[in-house]
Amino acid sequence: MTVDLPATLAGVRVTEARTPGRPLVVIDPGHGGRDPGATGVAAGTREKELTLLVARELRDELARRGRVRVALTREGDASLELDRRADIARRLGADLFISLHADSAKDPQARGATVYSLSDVASDADAARLAAAQGAPGASVSSVADGSVRTLLADLAARDAMTGSADFAVRLLDRATGRVELRPEPHRFAAFRVLRRTEAPAVLFEMGYLSNAMDEAMLRDPGTRGRMVAALAQAVETELALARR
Numbered sequence: 001m002t003v004d005l006p007a008t009l010a011g012v013r014v015t016e017a018r019t020p021g022r023p024l025v026v027i028d029p030g031h032g033g034r035d036p037g038a039t040g041v042a043a044g045t046r047e048k049e050l051t052l053l054v055a056r057e058l059r060d061e062l063a064r065r066g067r068v069r070v071a072l073t074r075e076g077d078a079s080l081e082l083d084r085r086a087d088i089a090r091r092l093g094a095d096l097f098i099s100l101h102a103d104s105a106k107d108p109q110a111r112g113a114t115v116y117s118l119s120d121v122a123s124d125a126d127a128a129r130l131a132a133a134q135g136a137p138g139a140s141v142s143s144v145a146d147g148s149v150r151t152l153l154a155d156l157a158a159r160d161a162m163t164g165s166a167d168f169a170v171r172l173l174d175r176a177t178g179r180v181e182l183r184p185e186p187h188r189f190a191a192f193r194v195l196r197r198t199e200a201p202a203v204l205f206e207m208g209y210l211s212n213a214m215d216e217a218m219l220r221d222p223g224t225r226g227r228m229v230a231a232l233a234q235a236v237e238t239e240l241a242l243a244r245r
């Protein structure tokens with residue numbers, strides 16, 4: 001079952017849970033439209049198509065399980081600004097936000113998935129470069145700049161979201177270990193713009209490297225993808241069950 005939303009959220013559908021009033025996860029398929037993202041080294045897989053495919057599979061899996069509500073930031077091949085993606089999550093009152101991506105690196109051996117959670121400091125040069133490519137400004141997130149109560153509250157909310165994001169990343173990796181090919185040190189931190197503006201625990205999940213032929217083949221394989229989607233779905237349910245307590 002889906003519900004219609006106001007015109008400001010045109011094109012966004014919320015898939016309901018089996019019982020009303022359940023928490024909402026917003027899944028963001030990275031890239032789209034004019035922005036194809038990375039391209040697969042062996043089969044020419046386009047990141048924008050892969051992220052949408054996995055987002056739909058994750059939505060369908062969560063809908064089948066029926067415990068949480070789900071929305072996607074885009075349903076088709078649409079160009080969406082980063083702020084618009086975060087805006088959709090905010091307007092819907094998302095309890096959790098997951099942005100899906102696939103990596104690309106100069107080193108063809110680089111492979112495995114990475115979970116990035118929100119931070120005001122990038123964990124390494126790679127994360128900083130990636131955050132910059134995903135629209136983060138060069139400077140770190142500002143703290144209480146003008147001392148106003150409004151800024152202070154926004155700052156506290158951001159800190160809460162940061163802790164929540166890191167906790168969810170740990171939970172997600174816990175579920176993914178043994179089922180998903182992971183990078184060494186798979187939990188990293190970056191000041192992603194799309195994560196900073198969501199006001200809910202938010203992670204960016206890089207599913208693997210399209211610049212690595214084995215990763216690309218695994219991401220194209222429905223069985224491997226199914227195990228990844230199941231791990232994501234379980235992590236989402238665990239997170240949202242905890243969030244409701």
Ligand SMILES: [Zn+2]
Pocket residue numbers: 030031037038047100101102103
């Ligand atoms: Zn990407």
